[in-house]
Every structure is written in structure tokens, then in C-alpha cells.
Amino acid sequence: MRLHGGLHIALLALLLAAPAHAENASRGSVQAKLSYCKDCHGASAQGFRGYFPIPRLAGQQTEYLENQLRAFIEHRRTNNIMFNVAHTLSPAMVSALAESFHALNPPPIGGAPRGLVEEGRKIFEDGVPDDNIAACAACHGPDATGTGEIPRLAGQLYPYLVKELTNWGKERGQNPSQPDTSAIMSPVAHSLSKSQIEAVAAYVSYLK
Amino acid sequence: MTGIRSTLLILAAACLAVCASARAESPAVRNCTWCHGSGGQGYSPAPRLAGQRAQYIENQLAGFRSHGRDNPFSKQYMWGAAENLNAGAAHELALYFASLAPRPANDGDADLVATGRTIYQQGMPEENIVACVVCHGPNAEGVGQIPRLGGLGHAYLKRMLEQWGQGYHLNSGPPMPDIASKLSASQIEALAAYLSFIR
Numbered sequence: 001m002r003l004h005g006g007l008h009i010a011l012l013a014l015l016l017a018a019p020a021h022a023e024n025a026s027r028g029s030v031q032a033k034l035s036y037c038k039d040c041h042g043a044s045a046q047g048f049r050g051y052f053p054i055p056r057l058a059g060q061q062t063e064y065l066e067n068q069l070r071a072f073i074e075h076r077r078t079n080n081i082m083f084n085v086a087h088t089l090s091p092a093m094v095s096a097l098a099e100s101f102h103a104l105n106p107p108p109i110g111g112a113p114r115g116l117v118e119e120g121r122k123i124f125e126d127g128v129p130d131d132n133i134a135a136c137a138a139c140h141g142p143d144a145t146g147t148g149e150i151p152r153l154a155g156q157l158y159p160y161l162v163k164e165l166t167n168w169g170k171e172r173g174q175n176p177s178q179p180d181t182s183a184i185m186s187p188v189a190h191s192l193s194k195s196q197i198e199a200v201a202a203y204v205s206y207l208k
Numbered sequence: 209m210t211g212i213r214s215t216l217l218i219l220a221a222a223c224l225a226v227c228a229s230a231r232a233e234s235p236a237v238r239n240c241t242w243c244h245g246s247g248g249q250g251y252s253p254a255p256r257l258a259g260q261r262a263q264y265i266e267n268q269l270a271g272f273r274s275h276g277r278d279n280p281f282s283k284q285y286m287w288g289a290a291e292n293l294n295a296g297a298a299h300e301l302a303l304y305f306a307s308l309a310p311r312p313a314n315d316g317d318a319d320l321v322a323t324g325r326t327i328y329q330q331g332m333p334e335e336n337i338v339a340c341v342v343c344h345g346p347n348a349e350g351v352g353q354i355p356r357l358g359g360l361g362h363a364y365l366k367r368m369l370e371q372w373g374q375g376y377h378l379n380s381g382p383p384m385p386d387i388a389s390k391l392s393a394s395q396i397e398a399l400a401a402y403l404s405f406i407r
Contacts, residue, residue: 036336039383040343050343051351081331081339088333 030096033089037097044106046155053159058104064151065098067181076175077182108155112202120203123196133191136200139184144204149181154207161201165189236297237304243285248305250313253281255364259310263353265302269293271379279367279376312359316401324402327395337390340399343381348406354381358406365400 038045040054047056057065071077072086089097124144127135136153140146144154153161164171168189172182192200233241241247243254250256257265271277272290293301316324328348331339340357344350348358357365368378372388391399 032336035386036333036338039338039387043382048343049352050354051345051349052342054342081342084330084339085333 030093030100033093034097034100037085037101042106042109045101045104046106046109047157047160049109049111049157049159053157053163055160056108056156057101058106059145059155060098060101060152061146061148061150062095062098062102063149064146065101066094067149069094069098071172071180071182074175074178076173076178076180078171078174107208108206109157110206112158112205113198114202116199116202117206118203119196120199120201123192123200124203128191128196131191133188133196136204144207153204156201156205158201158205161205162197165192165197165201166194236301239289240301240305243289247311248308249311250361250364252361252363253367254285256310256313256360257305258308259359260306260356261350261353262302262306264350264355265305266298267353268379269298269302270295276377277379279371279378281367282378310356310359312407313361313404314359316362316404317397318401318405320398320401321405322402323395324398324400327399328402332395335390337395338383338387348403357403360403362400362404365403366396369396369399 037057040048040050041057042048042054045056045058047058048054068077069082069086069089072079072082073089075083086094123133124136125142127133127138136144139150140153141150144152146152166189168182168185173180173186237248240257243251244257245251245254248257250258268277269290272282272286273293275283275287277286290298327337328340328344329346331337340348343354344357345354348356350356369388369391372378372380372385373391375385378384388396
């Protein structure tokens with residue numbers, strides 16, 4: 001496949017630029033593990049619409065990626081596939097992978113219904129004050145790129161966002177005795193209606 | 209005399225039944241079922257087409273015409289077969305075969321099914337092998353242009369997985385060459401066995 005040659009060069013460049021704390025994971029194994037992640041998440045981690053929607057990791061906040069991998073391992077976020085993947089990763093590997101994904105910047109794969117975008121933009125920028133729903137932009141940033149532990153939403157897959165917002169309480173924060181950052185989103189996800197979820201998901205999915 | 213007469217009558221009825229079912233298929237479809245089996249259920253080495261995702265069939269026909277799909281049997285049989293199929297005809301044939309109810313081949317080694325199921329549903333993270341279920345679905349039914357694998361013949365599935373590893377191009381999704389290349393021979397056998405029984 002045509003991308004493969006360029007992909008190896010890109011990976012080499014990424015590894016040569018990797019920060020000091022990632023050196024504990026040997027270069028060969030980070031490269032192999034990254035390639036494995038990309039089998040599902042896409043050659044540039046842009047995401048993929050498989051039978052299940054596989055989210056974009058490219059450009060994601062490193063702290064958010066590390067938190068999610070830990071949440072999978074500790075079963076605070078329910079996903080059998082990702083538990084299997086994550087529990088084999090050392091902390092050094094988690095950091096190295098997060099840095100690698102953060103550095104990628106492919107265009108969004110798109111595909112969401114265009115007609116919902118305008119309503120989605122209003123919800124994203126202004127919230128829904130009557131329903132006590134804060135503006136997403138307030139935390140996720142006006143360009144939806146997130147910061148720190150708050151994830152980037154720009155360019156995320158439409159069906160993945162819909163699924164996450166719809167199933168928030170069933171998938172995240174599954175250990176009540178160990179509340180995590182997912183708790184912040186619970187009221188928002190719960191309050192948004194189905195059509196509001198679809199609208200805001202469509203809007204951010206097109207953001208670069 | 210009576211015995212021979214009734215035998216002849218039975219033979220005649222049988223011939224009529226076979227000819228009738230053949231006549232029910234259009235000439236275009238019959239060009240396919242000569243090799244792909246009555247009802248498109250497959251006839252080794254030609255895979256089952258019945259119940260396959262229409263977009264996948266269409267993509268493969270395009271791959272045969274462009275010679276992008278270059279594994280040996282494709283080159284030997286399908287390049288010629290698809291040569292005169294324009295996009296419209298390919299589309300119609302794809303829709304037709306997609307609409308037929310698939311029958312599972314049930315021809316894998318039953319002792320390998322449990323191992324194959326584990327690889328399919330959970331992957332093998334320590335060996336960097338992904339879980340097929342994520343793209344191909346819980347019942348290996350596929351979606352969109354991702355093919356249905358459930359119930360295909362085990363020899364065909366095995367050949368496909370081996371051929372990616374050998375560097376052939378199968379007009380597939382981008383990660384398949386990388387994924388298949390990592391599978392060992394016994395893992396391929398197990399997957400092919402498991403999938404061949406899925407209804």
C-alpha cells in the first residue's frame with residue numbers, strides 16, 4: 001500500500017523526536033506497538049468506521065490519552081477490546097504512544113450529516129442555557145482542540161461522538177468508589193437530547 | 209417396463225428441475241455461478257458470493273478490471289471474467305448476490321474453532337494482532353465495504369490471509385496486509401476454521 005514507505009519514514013522521524021521520558025520503551029517496540037494501534041485507528045490515527053466506530057487519536061491531548069488508557073486498564077471505562085490492548089502497555093509505552101499520536105495531524109475523515117452542522121455550532125459555542133448546558137467551547141476551546149486532560153474533539157468521528165455522549169454513564173466512571181475526570185461530563189451528556197448530541201457531534205467532526 | 213418408465217420419468221423431472229433453476233438466473237448471473245456455484249454459494253476455489261456486502265463485491269470487480277487485485281486465482285480467472293463488466297453491470301450483480309441468503313461452508317477443523325474465536329473476538333495484544341471483530345462485526349457480517357467473513361470456505365479464507373503475507377494485493381482495507389502478515393500459520397488455520405462455521 002502506497003502509504004507504507006512514507007509511514008516508516010514518518011515513524012522514524014517521530015521516534016527520533018521522542019522526549020526523554022519515552023526512552024525507557026525501546027524504539028523497536030514503540031514502533032511495533034504504534035503500527036498495531038494504527039491497524040484499527042488508521043494509518044495516521046485519523047480513526048475508522050469499522051463495524052464499530054474507532055476514534056481518531058491524531059492530535060489528541062497526551063494527558064487525555066494517558067488517562068483513558070489507564071481507565072481501560074482499571075475498568076473505570078468499559079471496553080473489552082481496549083482493556084485487552086491497554087493492560088499489556090507499560091507506563092513508558094503509554095507515554096510514548098500518547099506523544100506519537102499527539103504529533104499527528106491528518107484531515108478529518110468527515111461523513112457526518114452536513115445539515116446538522118449549524119445547529120451543532122450554536123450548541124458548541126453558546127451551550128443550551130435554558131437546559132443548564134454549558135457551552136462546550138468553554139472547556140474544549142473555541143476550536144475544540146482541548147487542553148490538558150480535556151480532550152480534543154476537532155475532527156473526531158461523528159458516530160463515535162454520538163455513541164460516547166449517548167452512553168456516557170454506562171461506559172465511563174464505572175467505579176463509583178474511584179470517581180474520575182469523566183464525572184465532569186455526566187450532567188452534560190445526560191441533559192443533551194438525541195438531536196442535540198447528533199448536531200454537536202456533526203459540527204465538531206468537521207473541525208480541523 | 210414399468211420400472212424403466214418410472215425411472216425415465218424421474219430422470220426427466222430431475223432434468224427439468226435443474227434446467228428450470230438455471231433458467232431462473234439471468235445470463236449475466238449464470239456467467240458467475242458457473243464457477244461460484246448454484247445460488248452463488250461458492251465452489252472451491254471460487255468463494256461464496258451470496259450474502260456478501262454489495263459494496264465489497266463491487267470494489268473487487270473494479271479491482272479485477274484494474275488488475276489492482278493480483279493474487280494468482282484472480283489473475284487466472286477473474287481478470288478475464290470482469291473485463292467486460294462495466295460499472296453499471298458490476299453494481300447490479302453486486303446487489304443481486306448481496307441479496308441472496310448465505311449458507312455457511314462448515315468445512316473448517318472443528319478442533320481449532322475455540323482458538324480462532326479467541327483471536328477473532330479478542331485479538332492477541334502481546335503479539336500486536338488486533339481483534340477482527342472491531343471492523344468485521346460480532347458475527348463476522350461486515351459492513352459497508354468491509355466484507356462478511358462468516359461462513360466463507362476455510363480454504364479461501366486461509367489463502368487470502370496467506371497471500372497478504374506473501375505481498376499480493378487484494379484490493380482490501382489499508383490495514384489488512386499489515387494485520388495478516390503478523391499472523392502465524394496456526395493462527396491463520398484457527399481463524400479460517402472458526403469463520404467457516406459462522407451462520
